[in-house]
Amino acid sequence: MSEQQAVSAESAKSYLQIDRLTKKFGDFTALDEVSLEVYEGEFICFLGPSGCGKTTFLRAIAGLDIQNSGTVSQAGKDISALPPSERDFGIVFQSYALFPNLTCERNIGFGLENQKANKADIAKRVAELLEMVGLPDQGKKYPAQLSGGQQQRIALVRALATSPGLLLLDEPLSALDAKVRTYLRHEMKLLQRRLGVTTVMVTHDQEEALTMADRIVVMNQGVIEQIGTPIEIYREPSTLFVADFVGAMNQIEGKASSNNSVKVGDTTFTSREHNLQTDSPVIVAIRPEDIVPHREGTSSQGVFETGDTENIFDAAVEDMEFLGSFWRVSLNNSDFGDAVLIADMSINAVRHMTVEIGKTISVEFQSDQLRVFPPNTNTV
Amino acid sequence: MSNTAEMPVTDSAPVIRPKTSKDDRTMIGFMLVIGLYLIVALAFPLYAMLSKSFSTYSFDLNNFEFQVDKGAGWSDPVTAQALNEDLQVVKLEELATSSDGRLAATVFFPDFSFRSTTKYRLRQIRAESSFLVGSTRIADTEWHEFESNKFRRIVLRPSSATGLDNFRVYFSTPALFRSIENSLFIATLSTIITVCLAFGFAYALNRSKMRFKGLFRLIAMAPILVPSLLPGIALVYLFGNQGMIKGLLFGESIYGPIGIVIGSVFFTFPHALIIITTALAISDSRLYEAAVSLRASRWKTFWTVTIPGARYGLISAAFVVFNLVITDFGLPKVIGGQYNMLAVDIYKQVIGQQNFEMGAVVSVVLLIPALFAFSIDRYVQKRQVAQLSARSVPFEAKPHKRFDLICLSYCVVVGIFIVGLIAICQYAALIKFWPYQLSLSLVNYDFNVMDGGGWASYSHSIQLGIYTAIAGTIIVFAGAYVVEKTNGFFATRSAFQFLAMMPMAIPGLVLGLAYIFFFNDPANPLNGLYATMGILVVCTVTHFYTVSHLTAVTALKQMDREFEAVASSLKQPFYRLVSSVTVPVCLPAILDISIYLFVNAMTTVSAVIFLYSPDTTLAAIAVLNMDDAGDVAPAAAMGMMIFYTNVVARLIHLFLSRNLLLKTQAWRLR
Numbered sequence A: 001m002s003e004q005q006a007v008s009a010e011s012a013k014s015y016l017q018i019d020r021l022t023k024k025f026g027d028f029t030a031l032d033e034v035s036l037e038v039y040e041g042e043f044i045c046f047l048g049p050s051g052c053g054k055t056t057f058l059r060a061i062a063g064l065d066i067q068n069s070g071t072v073s074q075a076g077k078d079i080s081a082l083p084p085s086e087r088d089f090g091i092v093f094q095s096y097a098l099f100p101n102l103t104c105e106r107n108i109g110f111g112l113e114n115q116k117a118n119k120a121d122i123a124k125r126v127a128e129l130l131e132m133v134g135l136p137d138q139g140k141k142y143p144a145q146l147s148g149g150q151q152q153r154i155a156l157v158r159a160l161a162t163s164p165g166l167l168l169l170d171e172p173l174s175a176l177d178a179k180v181r182t183y184l185r186h187e188m189k190l191l192q193r194r195l196g197v198t199t200v201m202v203t204h205d206q207e208e209a210l211t212m213a214d215r216i217v218v219m220n221q222g223v224i225e226q227i228g229t230p231i232e233i234y235r236e237p238s239t240l241f242v243a244d245f246v247g248a249m250n251q252i253e254g255k256a257s258s259n260n261s262v263k264v265g266d267t268t269f270t271s272r273e274h275n276l277q278t279d280s281p282v283i284v285a286i287r288p289e290d291i292v293p294h295r296e297g298t299s300s301q302g303v304f305e306t307g308d309t310e311n312i313f314d315a316a317v318e319d320m321e322f323l324g325s326f327w328r329v330s331l332n333n334s335d336f337g338d339a340v341l342i343a344d345m346s347i348n349a350v351r352h353m354t355v356e357i358g359k360t361i362s363v364e365f366q367s368d369q370l371r372v373f374p375p376n377t378n379t380v
Numbered sequence B: 001m002s003n004t005a006e007m008p009v010t011d012s013a014p015v016i017r018p019k020t021s022k023d024d025r026t027m028i029g030f031m032l033v034i035g036l037y038l039i040v041a042l043a044f045p046l047y048a049m050l051s052k053s054f055s056t057y058s059f060d061l062n063n064f065e066f067q068v069d070k071g072a073g074w075s076d077p078v079t080a081q082a083l084n085e086d087l088q089v090v091k092l093e094e095l096a097t098s099s100d101g102r103l104a105a106t107v108f109f110p111d112f113s114f115r116s117t118t119k120y121r122l123r124q125i126r127a128e129s130s131f132l133v134g135s136t137r138i139a140d141t142e143w144h145e146f147e148s149n150k151f152r153r154i155v156l157r158p159s160s161a162t163g164l165d166n167f168r169v170y171f172s173t174p175a176l177f178r179s180i181e182n183s184l185f186i187a188t189l190s191t192i193i194t195v196c197l198a199f200g201f202a203y204a205l206n207r208s209k210m211r212f213k214g215l216f217r218l219i220a221m222a223p224i225l226v227p228s229l230l231p232g233i234a235l236v237y238l239f240g241n242q243g244m245i246k247g248l249l250f251g252e253s254i255y256g257p258i259g260i261v262i263g264s265v266f267f268t269f270p271h272a273l274i275i276i277t278t279a280l281a282i283s284d285s286r287l288y289e290a291a292v293s294l295r296a297s298r299w300k301t302f303w304t305v306t307i308p309g310a311r312y313g314l315i316s317a318a319f320v321v322f323n324l325v326i327t328d329f330g331l332p333k334v335i336g337g338q339y340n341m342l343a344v345d346i347y348k349q350v351i352g353q354q355n356f357e358m359g360a361v362v363s364v365v366l367l368i369p370a371l372f373a374f375s376i377d378r379y380v381q382k383r384q385v386a387q388l389s390a391r392s393v394p395f396e397a398k399p400h401k402r403f404d405l406i407c408l409s410y411c412v413v414v415g416i417f418i419v420g421l422i423a424i425c426q427y428a429a430l431i432k433f434w435p436y437q438l439s440l441s442l443v444n445y446d447f448n449v450m451d452g453g454g455w456a457s458y459s460h461s462i463q464l465g466i467y468t469a470i471a472g473t474i475i476v477f478a479g480a481y482v483v484e485k486t487n488g489f490f491a492t493r494s495a496f497q498f499l500a501m502m503p504m505a506i507p508g509l510v511l512g513l514a515y516i517f518f519f520n521d522p523a524n525p526l527n528g529l530y531a532t533m534g535i536l537v538v539c540t541v542t543h544f545y546t547v548s549h550l551t552a553v554t555a556l557k558q559m560d561r562e563f564e565a566v567a568s569s570l571k572q573p574f575y576r577l578v579s580s581v582t583v584p585v586c587l588p589a590i591l592d593i594s595i596y597l598f599v600n601a602m603t604t605v606s607a608v609i610f611l612y613s614p615d616t617t618l619a620a621i622a623v624l625n626m627d628d629a630g631d632v633a634p635a636a637a638m639g640m641m642i643f644y645t646n647v648v649a650r651l652i653h654l655f656l657s658r659n660l661l662l663k664t665q666a667w668r669l670r
């Protein structure tokens, strides 16, 4: 995430404007008045659970399944009603849809062949494209003779061959195994940045979205829940759905007691500002890494030291799981009912505090990371 | 650009009416053209036939008025009805007639003499019927004047009405409606025998390690290559009045149910075998492993695993065979003797008695079981497809000496039955004059001296085969492509699908008769097609449309759904995609469709029997006509010509599949 170079709204030109798009399949509303603005050169990810309408959204932008209402403008031109052949985009599908009977070269050259270009120019461009994705000598092979990852890259350059203004990707990595996926994630991102092509990618994999996107559009049941940079989505989820869907999140039921505090059982926590009615039921949400072991007055590695005693309570360590770079600790406090809290603690902190199964330790909820949401039935 | 620009500014987002692309419009154009083809070649003719079956014709005597001038001026007008009341020359039951009915005007004038100087006037009161002067039709309501010499050539024509009278007549004529029972009986019996035999055969091929499987597969497919009436001819040689092994029937006659059933088993066997083999091939080996691990006996495994696994295949095969038998016409015509069946009745009514209305009625009656069998088959096939996708591990047989030997013996017996009947035909064709002159000769191949059109019919058949294969493959593939690959237009596509499935339910004879009603109507602008090779091609393509369509759809379904989307994103017209990807990838299916159409065009009798003309006689029909005329040996010879032609066609198909596909399908080899 360190290499985020979010194209900010102020500095970049708006390239794609989507205004109140609605798509229905019979009585079922797959997209409900979604609006979005995409900037030139930006990498956007549509993220959401399966069936939430991501593909539908992408296909509407492509003109493959045109929306019932709402407009799409690309590069200043209203393309809302245009068929795909009159729009300017390249697309990669989950299946890649490579033509099985054509060699990779001919697949890539398919879109170039009747643009009055001569054969030599086409061959040159194809070779250049193959080079670009590191497959310079695979051009004569048929798609079935390549590995999944190679096929994916052929599909990608086929879509890029005609230098479209917009690249659309529908779960382009989901058919691959984990290792290839991680590698290609990186490669694709570099390529996209190098070419500067405005890109919209659909994925249900949050890790993919967080690592690749400049901005993420989190979708749920046909509506957009939140649009923001990966950091914003992760740190500042605007709804419980987003908080729950992206990253791990502890959820505790409580009651709002003022505009910045919540009561859970007998404990009162200080939280961020929220405008929920006092005494209304709420969900307190905190990420595992924001639950830190606490020891008063001491300051050393990974242990949080605060002067005040806010948001500090005792909890029993039920279980510990070593995940390589950190410990995942399951905590229990009778105040929170049966709910088990998950805390991710650094190796140093665990050693320092001698956290062990069966022991009761003191932990702190960092108040600036403690978020409060109204209870939501629409969780995953 | 788009119509959204003119939308008034409101709070709600503008409704979008998608603009169609050139490709969309071309595709819709294609769909309309092929849909129109199916409507003209299927829906309209069937409608014409249905309405024919409800059309009744009778002479309306009240509608004709006469005046007579015997030299003393014109008498008062008097209706034929009034004249008949006095004379009683036409009885009440004689008033009902067919569309061809004619009634001489002179019957109402007992003193008529064509030499007299009496003059007659005649008119219709309402323009509902007509009368003929010689062959000139007069349908107006004017008075027409005739000399007596002319008047003798006047005939009255019936007026038509709609009603159930034809059906009433049908069901009150035992000779006619008894055929229903006969047809059901023969079809049921043949179905049971064929399905059992084919199941055994498929089981042996699928579950044993016996030798010569390939050879037996080939033999089992042979009946597809000959007209359905060929086994009839072989049976005549074996068990007929002068049959070689007549004694085996213990005095029973082969002409009748026995012959029809044996012949039906022969020609339906491959159809049942294909379906059952598929069903057995998809059953899951994991179930067998489970059965083995539970130490279930072979017998128990058979009843608890094999049969339930293949049940959809068995049911489907049963209904397909039933349909083939009940709608077949050639076989019972050749070997049925006096045993009436529905399909033969249609032929007799139309060709023998020129009673087209009754032919239409029998057709409607025949359509009912055919439609029923068809819908059950479709339903079952759908279930089987679902089963297919859920299953995976194919069964691999293990050698088992005794079992393999039993399987082999069984296949040998069935193989002898099939090869035997074909061989008998070839033998019959080469014998000079059975049973008196047993020397071999080629005289029976001198078709030009016999009825049936001679060698010309053979070359017409090849023409029909080639035209049908080419035109049919193009129409079918284009049709399947547009229904599979267009988006939206749900209703149009469903209607198209429905029309494409229909032909399978329509017996060939019924389709042919429907074509007479539709295309032979002088008012039809397509009337010029009648009695040409064109109508034979149209009828044959339509008759065999469904299976071809399903083959094409299956092949197209295996293509990635997004090819069209990719091509349009790359700004390539769909025909470029079709020519460089879709057609090459589907080439195996395309070749299968064309060989299927060719072979069937060579062997079909029922679809074309009403439609051929002296200029377009066909080989399979020549077989029927020569047999009818008593030239049984030449009929056998012509039948064998069809067989060999189809064998050659199949070999060419095999050769093409091997070589052409090696080139275009290189990508299949990893």
Ligand SMILES: Nc1ncnc2c1ncn2[C@@H]1O[C@H](COP(=O)(O)OP(=O)(O)O)[C@@H](O)[C@H]1O
Binding pocket: A025, A028, A030, A048, A049, A050, A051, A052, A053, A054, A055, A056, A057
């Ligand atoms: N052609 C269609 N007809 C009917 N329903 C559809 C169609 N395409 C998608 N849907 C429905 O719309 C919803 C969103 O689908 P989709 O956009 O494919 O989801 P995803 O977010 O997984 O890509 C799903 O509930 C799906 O069942």
Ligand SMILES: [Mg+2]
Binding pocket: A054, A055, A056, A171, A202
């Ligand atoms: Mg999707």
